[in-house]
Amino acid sequence: MNEQRQPTLQGVNGAEPRGYEGFAGVIAPRSSQSQPWWPSPVRAPEGAPNVVVILIDDMGFSDVEPFGSEIDTPAIQALADEGYRFTNFRVMPVCSPTRAALLTGVNPHRAGFGMVANINPGYPGLRMELPDDMPTLAETFGSQGYSTFMVGKWHLTVESKMHDGADKSSWPVQRGFDRYFGSMEGFTTMFHPHRLVRDNSPVTEEFADDDYLTDRLTDEAIDMIASLRAGDSSRPFFLYFAHNAVHGPVQAKADDIERQRGAYDAGWNRIRAERFERQKSLGLFDANVELSPSGPEDTGGVQPWDDLDDSRRALFARHMEVYAAAVTAVDDSVARLVAHLKDIGEYENTIFVFTSDNGGTGEGGLEGTRSYFSQFTQQPSMPEGWIADVPRPLADMGGPRVFGHYPMGWAHVSNTPFRMYKGSTQEGGVHSPLIVSWPAGLARKNADDGIRAGFTYVTDIAPTLVELCGITRPETLRGVPTEAIDGESFVPALRDDRLPERSPAQYITMLGGRAFYEGKWKVVASRPSMGPDDLSPWSLFDIVADPTEVRDVSSQHPDIVADLAEKWRRAAWHNTVFPLPDEPKMLATVPSTELEFERPVRLLPGTPTLERHRSAKLVALRSIEIIARFEGDAGEGIIVSHGDQGGGYIAWMENDHLHVSYNAYGHMHRSHLPMATGVTLVTLRFDALNDFAWRISVELDGRTHTLFERVPMLVGMAPFTGISVGFDGGGPVDWELHERHGMFRYRGGLRGVEYVPGARAPYNREVVVAIDDLSARLLD
Incomplete structure (x- = not known):
């Protein structure tokens, strides 16, 4: 008769390891009656789909x-x-x-x-x-x-x-x-x-x-x-x-x-x-x-x-x-x-x-639009003359070069x-x-x-x-x-399709817009009530007879409107809907913990592309400095890239020249300067101007050169692809460069790139709220 044996743990020189008793409940005590120690797996019901x-x-x-x-x-x-x-x-x-x-x-x-x-x-x-x-x-x-x-x-x-x-x-x-x-x-x-x-x-x-x-x-x-x-x-x-x-x-x-x-x-x-x-x-x-x-x-x-x-x-x-x-x-x-x-x-x-x-x-x-991020700005208003649809060839629409x-x-x-x-x-x-x-x-x-x-x-x-x-x-x-x-x-x-229809009672709320469904009725409002003088922002529809909301019957059934509006209010309290974000600054509020993202950061060549939001906090609606440090042979390749065909900027070395391209939502701006031997520091400056614009310059050997006197600032979700150092990550900023070199990884003495966020532009509407003592001191 073969006796079932329980596995044991082997220690040094055959001794049981220290703390063996601590394994009780995982490895059962030695006994001819004990069962295997491994747990039964959780299994779905037999035949589960x-x-x-x-x-x-x-x-x-x-x-x-x-x-x-x-x-x-x-x-x-x-x-x-x-x-x-x-x-x-x-x-x-x-x-x-x-x-x-x-x-x-x-x-x-x-x-x-x-x-x-x-x-x-x-x-x-x-x-x-x-x-x-x-x-x-x-x-x-x-x-x-x-x-x-x-x-x-x-x-x-x-x-x-x-x-x-x-x-x-x-x-x-x-x-x-x-x-x-x-x-x-x-x-x-x-x-x-x-x-x-x-x-x-x-x-x-x-x-x-x-x-x-x-x-x-x-x-x-x-x-x-x-x-x-x-x-x-x-x-x-x-x-x-x-x-x-x-x-x-x-x-x-x-x-x-x-x-x-x-x-x-x-x-x-x-x-x-x-x-x-x-x-x-x-x-x-x-x-x-x-x-x-x-x-x-x-x-x-x-x-x-x-x-x-x-x-x-x-x-x-x-x-x-x-x-x-x-x-x-x-x-x-x-x-x-x-x-x-x-x-x-x-x-x-x-x-x-x-x-x-x-x-x-x-x-x-x-x-x-053929320039999606120029249209999708997430700003309450844009300056006169802002181009929300940069013209592009019809043949390119839908492809990788057009964000439409x-x-x-x-x-x-x-x-x-x-x-x-x-x-x-x-x-x-x-x-x-x-x-x-x-x-x-x-x-x-x-x-x-x-x-x-x-x-x-x-x-x-x-x-x-x-x-x-x-x-x-x-x-x-x-x-x-x-x-x-x-x-x-x-x-x-x-x-069973013959069962009676469910009688719903469901709220829907998005920002100031509200709706409530019950039975055949729907009340709907597109904006919040602003006070006692705003008597009834609600419309009423019989969505069984009129599912397309053609006929507003609120004036014929004020009692139903009042009843459903009150039911919406109760549902809103139960579901933590309030406060309604009826002021733009409410949605622009962020906790002070995000100030950490606005501190200077150094990125080494080849670091995986920085996430979009983390990258945006360094540059959004503000002035910035981007400092690239070199050692020895300047080499060739991408220094820094931020963005893609929807909007962005890129700097690279090629043929002993520093090149900078700025993609303004599909409208390309390009500039280049000769790079003298032995330069160890290149500083790009983006100075915030009025009406959502930047002036972009570069400092080489202590001399400042203006590259672009005025370009539309990248706002909202642009630049979309985050910051890459030493290669062009994600979507390409400059398509012509991409066609020549692809990711164009840097080969040479690039030691790193530092982002130094500067002053916020006056049109930056973000409201930072201190949530602890340290944050309060930072805000001060």
Whole structure:
């Protein structure tokens, strides 16, 4: 008889190691009755499905084929054909709040995201970090035996904590994902992404000019699944695929753009009308529903297509061709993912959720833009003469050299049949497409068309997935009880379309815009109430009979308006909505801890590209000095690079000359000077001038040379790519230099580059609040 033997720890000379008794509970005492010591793994329920959540950025309700689009999206259409389309699904008006609500099932302000993660005014509903007691879907699925993967846009970490030295407790891996690849920021470029992160580390590889981010994210997602299956043949996975498309700058592959050639020459009025007719023929809306009006007074100033001249029609049509091409790339991504799951025999037992985070955006302005960061300035007003659309060749649009975005007229089409855009609490900002498919578990009955008209909200996705997968949400997280969710599972609507519709009571608030839904009613306001004399900023709509908000009936039902307004107020208090940010300075408030980022910093050659926000704090809306130190042979290559084709500056040595290029949102300025032998110090000076401008000079051997007397200052999100020393990281600033040398790593005696921030410009509206005694002394 073989006696089962317990493993032992071997110490020096065969003796048991000191502290062996401390291993009790890990290695059981020696006994013939003892069992193996290793713990049982956590396993998902037998036969549990995989889950894939696909979230598109800034895509309107009608931009894919199952919701009325002319854009060919067969893979997404196939998901809808096998699954369910929700025609009454709402999200938040901007991305971060929607993402927080989707991943937690908790209303966005309670989850800390009443706005995008690019602000930090210090209020509970705007703290820009997911609370420790609200598990993400990754944490929920991971605790139940799932592998958890994410690719793409995160945007749930306050930007001051996205640099490599930051506390990473709010990064994807720390919030439950086993693996992560993507952009931590709110957006990035589709060619030459400005900063990608793998797990907790920056990706430093060079991207080819034709590498396209949607394709790369798809490669990474498939590789994650394949790697899991190489090690475990049965463990289910949760994949959160958060596309960067179609957020600006909108870019697409040349072949995809070419396939759209001429598709939008008819203009936005006709395309929108055609989409609405398809929506009605698909059964998404009743025949008596009206298309919301398209006049300038109803759209923020969009002109009728027939009133435009030929050159503007050609330009605007090209913008939409690029946008449509980016959507087709998303569909190709879905097709590749589905094909892989079919190849490994797991498609049938995979739940798919497909949606977008808010409505189509009007941030391209009435004319659109080919210089996105010049238009997307995030400043309350810009000086007269500011160029928000630097002209570029039509042939370059959509490619890596142009950071563009379509005009508001096409955003109006994207949101067909609704009014307004991203950022608004009217339906165009919050009404998104939703598809749910699970071939093995949610097969439709023969007579079921798969259309679900009941009200659903983004917080409902998490409890629905938990119920479908037969798992439970953690009751404790990090040692504390978890907060209750706000969402409600819509599994009953998936199982039986004859069930009565859910009666919603849901608030939506974005900055001063407000809405409240209950039953067939919606009250909505676009600005905050400013006092007792502002009697009623609310409009009232019957969204069952009038889902497109054509007829305001508030004057006919003042009692309903008052009741729903009061319910909004109570919901706002419960969800930590207040205070409403009704003053610009509130959103410009930052904690004094960010002053640390404004101290001088020395960067060594080859240091991974500094994160965007960390870089911006050194240069934004101020004067600066950039000091490069050399030793021995001056050599050749990039000294310093900051920015990309969307705007930036770069200095390099070539042929015994110092070269400096300044990219003003696509308008290039270039200068060069001979570099004498033995120069050990080069100082670039950016002096802040009035009206958002810089004068740029260089000091060599004690002599100052003016390079550019006056150039438009880089503001808002520009420079987008962070600071690189000794190479051109991310997207290239000067395309001609990039074509000659690529990253052009420095070879020679460059010892380092020091940034010395100078005085703030008077138009810098940032308000710094001291949060401790040390910070108060620094401010003084």
